[in-house]
Amino acid sequence: MLAIDGLAKRFGTATALDGVTFQVRPGEVFGFVGGNGAGKTTTMRIVLGVLEPDAGCVTWNGDPLDAGVRRRIGYLPEERGLYPKMRVGEQLVYLARLHGMSRQAARESVLRWTGRVGLADRRGDEVQKLSLGNQQRVQLCAALAHDPDLLVLDEPFSGLDPAAVDTLGEVLRERAAAGIPVIFSSHQLELVERLCDRVGIISAGRMAAVGTVDELRSGSAVCYDVTGPPAGWADGLPGVRVLTTDGIRTRVELEPGTDDQKLLAAALAAGPVHAFGPYRPPLTELYRDAVADRPGIPGTGVAAS
Structure with missing residues (x-):
């Protein structure tokens, strides 16, 4: 289980995170939603060790995250993180091996995942020659190829066509069914509502609500x-x-x-x-109410995580 407890982070005079707390349980797909600058990416970067928090901690199965644990995380950054002139298959094998896979195991995994996401005929292409949507598929393969114990995905559906969105949704549910905790951020709230077991809404660096969609509706x-x-x-x-x-x-x-x-x-x-x-309000409406802190939608700490 991934536990995020009381994270605080400031950049100069700006407060990015203020006591962020939630958990992502084994076999759970957790949707992390919020506006631009709300703190989603900062939280994810702290989980990955890219940033250090000013306060609070992140634990995995009760222990602080170390390099060994982070090596077992599948991470997809919001920004493109690929080598543009490197060929797709070669790059994915290289990235999988950085996570500890043997060359043979990495090749087999890359063949499987590129086939799954529709890139079987693009393995020999340079990344820079792919469309933005196909580059996103490559990043998804990079997050999945080393068979991670935890998936942390920042806007994974960005740039994907409807068929690719459906495929990724199936993959996330399959990974969760295998006991893998999955956390992803997205502005596509209809997708979040459809795919996620629980949702965390962050606003201005604070958790405005955490729970299942039905739990969030219960306060309406x-x-x-x-x-x-x-x-x-x-x-x-x-x-x-x-x-x-x-x-x-x-x-x-x-x-x-x-x-x-x-x-x-x-x-x-x-x-x-x-x-x-x-009338069952959709997540889009629940999100607006939570961020606006209107009466009827619980604030910080809704539905114990």
Whole structure:
């Protein structure tokens, strides 16, 4: 298990991290989301040993990370980290061997992973001759080729086409199913919601929320979508506040203790009801609320990690 505990980091007068704490468990895909400059990359660089924290620590299975542990991490940086004039296959074998693999094992692994991500016919090409999307696939192979014990991926889906996104999503779930902790950052919140077991939201260097998407939803107000009755049908209903309406679909918020069956009965009395059900806010909405620190979404420490 990867445990990040109380990380703090300053660059001059700027605070990059302020008490960042969360865990990534074995077999878990953990989505690490936040705006530009929120602290995601700084956290990942501390995990990798590229940066030293001013306070706090990172542990692996209860022990501080050392060079031996970090050698077993598969890391994909947000920036391109490849040798542009080196051929794809040659470069991947070289990088795998830096992680301790034998030449034969490295070659076999590179053949397997380049085939898996659709680069089988590009192994002999120089990296600089590849599209940006294919260069990202090479970086993914570099993170995976040495069969790491932990995956740390910074914006791994950047530049990938939909087919490659699906392939990478399958790979991450497979690695997690094999017991590997996986942490990745992404601005594509729909992907995060679909792929991740838990999510950590960071804002201005602090963890705004940590938990499963359902746990983050648990702090939201109870809302319902009702489709069919004409505009204004819910105005004045006790315990009901109209949030949005377009004349066909109305979204309402219920005060605690309000009977949703009475809400449905009122809708039926006003006209035909074509759809009625609770509204489950997507991660995009939960993220906005957490970052804005609005009431109804827990703040730091939501759902113990």
